[in-house]
Structures are given as C-alpha cells and as structure tokens.
Amino acid sequence: MTVASSPSLSLEDHLIELLSQAVAHVATEPNAPIVLERPKQASHGDYSTPIALQLAKLLRLPPREVANLILARLPDSPLIERSEIAGAGFINLFLSPAARQSVVTEILALGSDYARLNLGHQQPVLVEFVSSNPTGPLHVGHGRGAAFGASLANLLDKAGYTVHREYYVNDAGRQMDILTVSTWLRALALSPAFTFPFPANGYQGDYVQSMAGDAMNLLALGEPDSMDAALRSASPHLMGQTVAADAEEAHMDCLIAAAKSLLGTTYGELHVFVLAQQIEDCRQDLAEFGVTFDTWFSEQSLFDSGAVAQVVNRLSAAGHLYLRDGATWFRSTDFGDEKDRVVQRDNGLYTYFASDIAYHANKFERGFSRLIDVWGADHHGYIPRVVAALQALGYDTARLTVPLVQFVSLFRQGEKAQMSTRKGQFVTLRSLRHEVGRDAARLFYVLRKSDQHLDFDLDLALAQSQDNPVYYIQYAHARIARVLERWQDDSVAPDSGHVDLSPLIHPAEVALFKSLRTYPTVIRQAAQELAPHQVAFYLRDLAAEFHAYYNAVPFLDCHESLARITLLKSIQTVLRDGLNLLGVSAPTSM
C-alpha cells in the first residue's frame, strides 16, 4: 500500500507511525496493516483503529487485552491528548486541541494547494470523454459524460497526475455521410423546384436546416430541378414519394453514392464544412459548460495515416486474424471475448472496431502510463473486444480503465421524454444549461454515482431551481465572503499564520476541524475510485457544518473574532477548491 506523501496527510502518517512502534512491541509479525478510521461519532475520538481486533487471533488473546498491550507501548506525543479502549477492542485516539486546530494554519498556508496529493507521481494519464458523434448538438446524456469526465480530470490533476484531456472525433464513417447528404437535401429543398422526399433516416434537426442555408451560399450544390431528377433515378427503393421501412438503409446508401458522384469534389468540401460546423458548435457548447480539451483526435486521421491498416497487419502477423464469409475476423475469443469480431468487412471497409483498436494503440504509443475511457453504459459490452485486441497487440491492459456513465432519463410533466438524435427529438445540453444554469447542471450531474441511472426531472429543475443543492454550497461560500467583508480589523491578517487559534473549542469548531482534515482523504479516495461525486457530497456536508456553525456563534465583536475569522477563511478556501474541481463557480454574493 502506498501512502501519498503530502503535508496534508502528515498527521495521519505520524499517528500510524506511533501505533506501528507500539504494535511492534506486541506482535513481531502483524497480520494486518494499521488502518486509521474516522469514527462517525465524536465520542469515539478523532481517529480509531481496529488493529487489536485483527491481531487478537494471531496472539491468542482477547481483543481488549491486545489493545491494552498496544496502548501501554504507545509513545507520548503532543498530538494525542488521550486514548481509550472501546467496544470490542477499538483503540480510540483523541487529538490535542492544538493538533486539531493546526489544519487551519495548514490550509491558509497552502491555499488551493491544500489536499494536493502525489498519488500519481505526475505520471501522464489520458482521460478521453464525451467523444460524441459530430452529427448534431450534444444532448443531456453527453452532458453527464462531460461533467463527469471534466471533474474526474480535475480530480486526477489534484491527486498528482499529469492529465491530458481528449475528445475522440468520429469523423469517419457512414453517419457523417448521412449528415452531409441530409444537409445537401435540405439546401436543395430551399428551392420549390426540389420536391424529392427527405429520407426518414436522415438527420432532421433544425441545425441541419441552418447548415444548409450557409452551405448553399458557400458551395455550388447543383441545380434543384436537375438534382431532383437525378436523385429519383438513383435509388430503386423510392416508390413515388415513399420508401418501404425495410429499405430505408439501402435507400440512404444509394443517396450517399449519388451525392458523391453528382457533386464530385464538392461533396468532400461539403463534408468538411459540415464537420467543421459541428465540431465548432460542440467545442463552444462545452466551453460554455466549463469543459475544455487538450486535443481533438480525429478518427479519420487514423485511416489517412495508415494506422488502421498497420494495426490490422500487426494482428494478422501475430496470427490473430482469419477469413470467413469474405470478411476478416479477429479471434477475440482467445482473449476472453464471447465471440469473434469483424475488423474488415467483405466490401473491404474497416469496421469501427478496427479504427478503435488503432486509436487505443496510438494512445499506448503516446506513452501514457494510464488510460481512462469515459463511455456511455450502453457500450459496456464493447469493452471485452477492445481489451482483447490490445492484449493481442501486447499492451498492458491493466493500464486501461473504462468508467461507465449511465444514461440520463428526462422527465417532463411526469413523463419520460424519449430521445432520438436522428429525429431531432431530444433535449440539448445547451437548452439544459440555459434553463437551469451551468452551475446547477454541473453539480447535479455529479451528485450521484456515475454508474447509476440519473432521473432528471426538468419541471422540478425549472420550477424549483432555488432548491438545487448547488445554492446550498454556494450560499455557504457567499456567507463567509460577507462576514469577511464586514471584518474591519486590519491590525492582524487572519492568514498570517500567527493567529492564536486556542479559543476555538466550540463543538461546531471541533467538527469543522475534523471535516477540513478529511478533505485530502476525500480527494485521494475519489481519485482512486474515479468517483467525483464523493467530492460533491463532501462539499454539501462541509457546507451544512458551516451553516450550523454560523447559526451557533457570533463572528464579529467577540473575543474569539480573530480566530473564528481565520477558521472561516480556511473553510472558504476548501469550499472554493472543491467547487472549482467540479466546475461550479464560488460566488462571493448571490
């Protein structure tokens, strides 16, 4: 087990060291490491350890007797005021007031570096998230992936990793062609001479209309009447103005082929235009959500550079591929997958799987010591084949982690809203942001475990946005700002490090010291478990303790004023830091 070397954890390290010395006298070969726990109840001390319970069997002694032996050997320390044996044999440690209070000085000295850990030893880690198809606006499901991924990346940075944020752009493949054709057809339809029916499986959102208008002004997209005639002869699936339901995909393929031949090089230009529009829209949308990326990685670039062909050749050379029914298959069952997978179709085109293998190989080759793919939970069945391919290529797949983000179910007027990108019936991230605000959306998204379904009641979010937890935390921050504003005494700066904190003995103050001390532990665990929601819950708890404190004691014009103001500053520092990790603003007034 590694212990993060951070000043913030030094107190715990020190206590463990003291206990270790004592245990060494009792058991030469302990069968368990010393674990410090934080009791839920204050009466159980600041720290507690069950080490005596764990050693009891080894030593063939009752747990409480073991605890006695350990305590007898526990070195004296100014940190520990007293210790006791409780329950079945727990050893409870009570810190001295000075030890409890010291966290405040520590926080003010470190500022936003408080709870900065060295868990990752600055190893480079790649966090890939969102990676939505650039075929339309981001919807609320993507928003959750964005909020989770961005918070996770911030968290890992805080924990001492060198984080690289990446968006994988699926700019190759059929979906982009469908969007290009959809835009083209909408552009032509701006003329009354064009009556060719818009395909049911085309992209139907308003944004397509918008792009069509712009594209019409930029590119020569053909004469509406002649294109109408040409298209009608291009697809045998069109019967009058309709297409049979089971022929829609084949019909679309005909339209794509027709568009390419009718437009020639202009098709490529339209494709580039449409793609650029969508990426820019996405980039801007995310930026307004407080989510930015270091790189936007193009899937198409993997084809252009030959990386896809290369990686398939590597698999072939290693004997992991075989031909069947005209297609090339990867024997993923050799690596635990439930069935083999096609990497190259009988028509010669590579599958999405093939480019994804190349993409992940590329990630490994870039030298990251750790790879994190944030995926939608509906892709979980896809993980085994990717892992299989990477193992076949000889990569260490233990470095790859794929946290899954469950879908967001929208409820409007008590009914679940169905979402379909293709038909344009979805709620966009942008509209959600405009409705409930960036801060509320960012916090709401990470206020539950990522692998749990999120029921988002739009009416509730709209009608009662005042009740959103985000205000509760921000209010704590703003309240502190208000008190600090009123603090007029400039003779001693609260963060000078020389403030006498000994007056802080109120139970609410002791509870706050404990919570503030816990922050680095929360960061560590949240980073280890890739669970930013733990930070959100911590902040809500800390805010609650502050609000209770605020109602319990005065801050101005009392003899504890300076010490209390100093404590408030440290609470504010932690609140701001935590909100910052989650991409939520920390207002000084609201």
Add this chain to the structure above:
RNA sequence: GCGCUCGUAGCUCAGUUGGAUAGAGCGUUGGUUUCCGAAGCCAAAGGCCACAGGUUCGAUUCCUGUCGAGCGCGCCA
C-alpha cells in the same frame, strides 16, 4: 437464453477497499429572525440494507443461489 451494472427511509440517493447505534437531501410534522445574509438553523417521525444461505471476532459491504430492474449481445458507430 447469455453477459454487464444494480436492488438501502414515502421519493432521489450516499455509505470511507469488512467495523461500533446504517446517513443526507426532498417531502411530512413542530419550533426558530429587535443580532454577522432565514437560499439558513433546531427537533420529531420514517429501515427485515430485495430474499435465503455461506465465509469470520464482526457483513449494507466479500462468495453462491432465488426474485426483481436497467443496459448490452450487427460485416452499425
């Protein structure tokens, strides 16, 4: 049918890699402001941690089974 993720208060959810009396928000009920921001605070009620076994000092947590929910199982991406 197989696989993955789950099942905790009326509702929405936490639960520190097995710890002491299982927590919070919303909702319900009752209090709280001549005073630093009441977007707050205090209190009460509310639980067979889905069910049944197993592992051990100890299980909401780990294992097995049953029941129930969601998702996945394409030469789509």
